[in-house]
Amino acid sequence: MSFTAQAAAPPIVEAIGVSKRYGPTIALHEAQLRVVAGESHALVGRNGAGKSTLVGILTGLRAPDTGMVRFAGEPAPPIADREGWRQRVACVYQHSTIIPDLTVAENLFINRQPEKRGFISWPTLKREARALLDRWNVAVSEDMRAGDLRIEARQLVEIARALSYGARFIILDEPTAQLDGEEIKRLFVRIRELQAAGVTFLFISHHLQEVYEICQTVTVLRDARHIVTAPVADLPKDRLIEAMTGEQVHFGFADAAGRSPVRDAPVALEVKGISGEDFEDVSFTVRKGETIGISGATSSGRVGVAEAVAGLARFGKGEIRIEGRRLPSGNVPAALALGVGCVPKSRHDQGLVLPLSVADNGTMTKAGRMGPLGFIAPRRRAETTNRMIRELGVVTQGPEQPVSGLSGGNQQKVVMGRALATDPSVLVLLDPTAGVDVKSKEALLAVVERMRREGKAILVVSGEIEDLRTCDRVLVMRHGRVVAEKKAGWSDNELVAAIEGI
Structure with missing residues (x-):
């Protein structure tokens, strides 16, 4: 039409x-x-x-x-x-x-279950659920637990x-x-x-x-x-x-295609043969001033690898070294102490405490360094927060505004600011621009590029093409293993074909 x-x-x-x-x-x-x-x-x-x-x-x-x-x-x-x-x-x-603990049928007719003599008629509920699923060609079992x-x-x-x-x-x-x-x-x-x-x-x-x-x-x-x-x-x-x-947006500043390869800089992150719940025998290195990407399907194991480097997930064998020092498995405080900063996959579940202020969230990773005996010096807290707001362009009413009141893009900037607050040598970024608008994406990728130029080793783990263009090379994972490596300058079709196994 x-x-x-x-x-x-x-x-x-x-x-x-x-x-x-x-x-x-x-x-x-x-x-x-x-x-x-x-x-x-x-x-x-x-x-x-x-x-x-x-x-x-x-x-x-x-x-x-x-x-x-x-x-x-x-x-x-x-x-x-x-x-x-x-x-x-x-x-x-x-x-x-x-509701994950209810069946599909119970979810379909919640609060309006068919009754017989004042009790739920389970045979009728299942029959009507099956008819509804069949009518709209939804190929799942009505008896299945919805959370599965x-x-x-x-x-x-x-x-x-x-x-x-x-x-x-x-x-x-x-x-x-x-x-x-x-x-x-x-x-x-x-x-x-x-x-x-x-x-x-x-x-x-x-x-x-x-x-x-x-x-x-x-x-x-x-x-x-x-x-x-x-x-x-x-x-x-x-x-x-x-x-x-309201203006033209250009991501070319973050494209690594014309960048000279990083060869002589010291290795900041070394991953040697690590295996975990959904990945096996993964190895790579990231040098200072280098940005490495990992991509693949959601089930490829890429998130597990990134979370292992950040201390968020355990790995069973192999080792991870940060500037030569060994990282214990599944230990976030140790990762922070060794110089790892992380933007986790979900800003709502892992990245922010929504009722707390911008200042509280932005300084959470370095609260112990902001005053003696566990007390936070207000002046140092304010300086850190105002610098984050200024350098990342966080649009907020002020440092004490609850972070729940910010837009998604500005919330993500606070998560990025929290990762940078400890001045890490290694940055692990999981889907760093997910769920943000194009202008916020431009701002976040500009920060990633600035951090690379300052000599940080950056690991970008994402399914977003724009995120991966910032990378000097992209490792492609499938079924828990690294199956390909693409140097900067790859085409969209080339990378997608590798991810999809075509």
Whole structure:
């Protein structure tokens, strides 16, 4: 269907002149969105652009101050009518709402289980769950423990649950953030099949390439305002990024392709034949002033290797040396003492204590060095935090603001600042730009490049192409082993083919 024909069709959802303010903060200003039935419509923008606020309004979790939302031409239900909202829209969030210790069937019909004489009818529950899964072609067992499902299968179960209420408009919030290449392909196949069956998607992602793969239309928000809505085919990537940022963004400064190889600098990190839970016999070295990447599928073992170097995970044999000194297995304090700084994979689960301030989070790794007898000197704490805010460009109300109030990109900058606070000689970065907007990605990669020039040894473990371009060479892992090494200057197709085993 052409974009003109789509635009003439009645929208399944429409937000008109929607505004929302929290005290002095403008979260949305006269935003608009029009999603046509049967399409996948991308909603993109930098962290803090207003996407989450708009999703909250579209799902009835908050009311707009001004403006209105319509579903199929009819006004949205009152906020209190939760059943009415469930029949029209559902959101599958990046962090699953599936209860892992319940079965698939119990999750599908939670709080609305079929009853017989006042008791749950388990045969009916299982029968109805199987019928629902079959209707939407979700190939999992209704008796399976939900926590044992793959992430993509959990997402499909959440989609099936939403469809069972009658909703045909599904919001997917960063659905691929925790998936590897093959899992993403399978999810996209299912999305296209569901589209063909009459389901409409609003697709939110920081991975712009995915917008071009799966979506027909894109809406851009910037600074709480609607910037543009256009067919994806009519908006080249550079123009899309420019619409998101208000300026052109260029990652060439972090590309290692034209960089001279590091050969004579001292070895800062030496990994010799280490094996762990999901990796075996992994060896490599990183010299001072060198950036080495490790990539591969989620199940390749790359995360396990990185966490072993950072002291976050144990390794059973082999050894790791930091500037010649041996690192004990699974010992974070020892890793810090030897000079390892780490940006962990999940900033929410491993990187931040969300209720604490920017200052508390940013100085956590060096609290013991900031005053005598365990007491933290306020002046030294303030100096460290203000330097981090200034050098990393953290947008915050001040050092005492709870880190939970920052955008995702600024939270990641605080995690980076915490890793750098101890002035480490070795930096381990796991997915350092995951879930951040293009401008924050540019800022974070600039920090990585600056650290390399200052002589730090950097290990970047990521599935992001942009992250890996910073690397002098990239090690590719598959099934727990290093299977290839690509020197800077590789093409996207070449690296992806190595990762996928093609």
